[in-house]
Amino acid sequence: MSLLKLNDLYKTVILEHARAPHHYGQLADVPATTLNNPTCGDVITVQVQVTAEKISRIRFSGQGCTISQASASVMTDVLSGQSVEQAQRLIQAFSKLVIGEKVAEQWTKQLGEAAVLGSVAEFPTRIRCATLAWHAAAQALGEIDE
Amino acid sequence: MNISERRADFPILNTQMNGEPLTYLDNAATTQKPQAVIDAISQYYLHDNANVHRGVYSLAARATDQYEAVRDQVAAFIHAPQRESVFFTRSTTDSLNWVAQTYGEQNLQAGDEIVVTALEHHSNLVPWQQLAQRKQAQLKVIQLTSTGELDWASAQQQITDRTKIVAVAHCSNVLGVTCPIQKLARLAHQHGAIIVVDGAQAVAHQPVNVQTLDADFYAFSGHKLLGPTGVGVLYGKLALLQTLTPAQFGGEMISNVTWEHTEFAPIPQRFEAGTPNISGVIGLGAALTYIQQLGFAAIQTQERQLTAQLLNGLLTFPDVTVYGPQQVAQHGPVVAFNVDGIHPHDVATGLDLAGVAVRAGHHCAQPLMQVLQVPTTVRASVQFYNSAADIARFLAALQAVKEFFQQ
Numbered sequence: 169m170s171l172l173k174l175n176d177l178y179k180t181v182i183l184e185h186a187r188a189p190h191h192y193g194q195l196a197d198v199p200a201t202t203l204n205n206p207t208c209g210d211v212i213t214v215q216v217q218v219t220a221e222k223i224s225r226i227r228f229s230g231q232g233c234t235i236s237q238a239s240a241s242v243m244t245d246v247l248s249g250q251s252v253e254q255a256q257r258l259i260q261a262f263s264k265l266v267i268g269e270k271v272a273e274q275w276t277k278q279l280g281e282a283a284v285l286g287s288v289a290e291f292p293t294r295i296r297c298a299t300l301a302w303h304a305a306a307q308a309l310g311e312i313d314e
Numbered sequence: 315m316n317i318s319e320r321r322a323d324f325p326i327l328n329t330q331m332n333g334e335p336l337t338y339l340d341n342a343a344t345t346q347k348p349q350a351v352i353d354a355i356s357q358y359y360l361h362d363n364a365n366v367h368r369g370v371y372s373l374a375a376r377a378t379d380q381y382e383a384v385r386d387q388v389a390a391f392i393h394a395p396q397r398e399s400v401f402f403t404r405s406t407t408d409s410l411n412w413v414a415q416t417y418g419e420q421n422l423q424a425g426d427e428i429v430v431t432a433l434e435h436h437s438n439l440v441p442w443q444q445l446a447q448r449k450q451a452q453l454k455v456i457q458l459t460s461t462g463e464l465d466w467a468s469a470q471q472q473i474t475d476r477t478k479i480v481a482v483a484h485c486s487n488v489l490g491v492t493c494p495i496q497k498l499a500r501l502a503h504q505h506g507a508i509i510v511v512d513g514a515q516a517v518a519h520q521p522v523n524v525q526t527l528d529a530d531f532y533a534f535s536g537h538k539l540l541g542p543t544g545v546g547v548l549y550g551k552l553a554l555l556q557t558l559t560p561a562q563f564g565g566e567m568i569s570n571v572t573w574e575h576t577e578f579a580p581i582p583q584r585f586e587a588g589t590p591n592i593s594g595v596i597g598l599g600a601a602l603t604y605i606q607q608l609g610f611a612a613i614q615t616q617e618r619q620l621t622a623q624l625l626n627g628l629l630t631f632p633d634v635t636v637y638g639p640q641q642v643a644q645h646g647p648v649v650a651f652n653v654d655g656i657h658p659h660d661v662a663t664g665l666d667l668a669g670v671a672v673r674a675g676h677h678c679a680q681p682l683m684q685v686l687q688v689p690t691t692v693r694a695s696v697q698f699y700n701s702a703a704d705i706a707r708f709l710a711a712l713q714a715v716k717e718f719f720q721q
């Protein structure tokens with residue numbers, strides 16, 4: 169079978185993040201936002217601590233598929249240290265990227281490893297897996313969810 | 315059964331998915347449709363389209379005759395004692411909700427009990443749960459044994475003289491088990507309860523005799539037995555139907571209307587308000603004809619072989635857990651499983667890229683997932699038109715997916 173196609177979605181970076189996710193865990197005293205994907209039952213909890221307008225600490229927990237876990241992990245890397253406004257812009261850029269919309273190079277650069285998940289656009293049934301953590305973060309940041 | 319001839323009856327089976335031959339193993343979700351069903355629906359629209367039970371012209375009579383002939387066909391198919399016991403709905407879900415909203419609404423009182431089983435699909439659970447809440451009745455659950463079969467001791471414990479309704483799946487859409495309907499019906503009836511059977515996963519795979527089962531209501535969907543979506547069936551014992559007031563009103567279901575008063579049409583029209591899914595019913599008729607021509611003996615022989623190949627193939631992987639019975643003799647054509655360390659979604663995406671369509675998720679049975687202590691599973695389900703090559707392709711693709719993720 170065409171395992172090469174599996175590599176299109178499951179790039180090495182993604183597999184590595186899913187195996188050893190970054191910023192996995194929980195923060196005491198920080199409100200948690202939990203979202204679930206009703207079609208598959210995946211659950212992700214995101215906690216964001218903002219100090220002086222910047223994301224000082226971020227954690228995620230929960231269980232899910234390779235894509236949702238890896239996406240949450242890269243997200244925590246990307247959003248750490250960002251201002252709330254910049255984080256919201258990055259979340260928007262990511263949301264566009266994964267549905268195959270064009271995103272300015274400035275944003276793909278800043279998304280770094282997260283931009284690799286742009287390949288999920290070719291796997292429409294998995295887009296929600298990729299966006300779950302980002303929606304939770306957006307909600308945690310006080311943005312109105314879609 | 316000549317499998318390649320039968321496969322040729324289903325045009326979609328000869329197509330590709332992701333550049334690979336389509337290996338369709340999500341038959342429990344919906345079956346594929348033979349050309350005969352597709353043709354019956356287009357023939358109806360090309361030549362026979364008119365509303366039923368209304369026109370005096372010949373075309374309307376033809377449409378009505380065809381529609382009503384399928385009622386006879388369904389009655390014969392499930393061995394209903396009379397055609398009046400059969401009426402058409404949208405789906406299994408619609409049929410079960412009908413029983414809850416009509417029989418349940420008109421017969422339940424505070425303190426009564428509704429008994430379901432731990433393996434129910436949401437559509438045979440949520441309507442009862444909501445009814446119980448509306449009526450301040452109690453919803454009780456028959457538990458399963460460690461192999462996923464109905465625990466008879468639990469059934470005896472849960473069904474009591476306060477029980478008014480026992481709602482149970484004939485066959486599970488996850489565990490591949492068949493529930494002992496006849497035995498449950500006897501127990502329910504001894505306690506003065508009725509039994510409502512969700513036949514969605516049974517009707518395509520075994521002959522159903524509602525009289526032998528002694529089911530008070532029996533529900534199923536056309537799309538799970540080669541028919542189109544949007545048409546379902548509800549069978550009810552005539553004596554019960556006669557006690558019920560319709561819950562939906564409008565055209566077709568009346569015999570005389572004045573400003574003050576309406577006389578309802580006789581059963582079963584009484585319970586079919588409005589223009590029904592005529593083309594769907596006609597398509598269902600063609601599906602039943604196809605199945606009857608094939609015969610359940612041939613269908614079951616082929617499906618038992620496929621199930622054996624599927625189940626035994628899965629059990630050879632040391633890191634695969636199969637839920638439900640581990641023996642083919644107890645296992646229906648639906649097999650739910652998980653691979654250690656690989657999320658069901660990732661398994662399903664991997665298989666998809668190899669052209670293999672399986673389901674990953676909770677299969678509309680979230681409480682059952684809790685019982686199994688898993689968030690979700692993968693599920694492969696066969697139909698007689700699957701081939702040994704389909705199962706072999708599935709098992710090979712699963713091996714490749716495992717190697718990819720476990721590298």
Ligand SMILES: Cc1ncc(COP(=O)(O)O)c(C=O)c1O
Pocket residue numbers: 342343405406407408435437438483485486487512514515535678
């Ligand atoms: C056991 C069982 N009950 C009920 C249903 C609901 O069928 P439908 O969606 O056609 O109403 C299904 C199928 O999804 C099923 O497998």
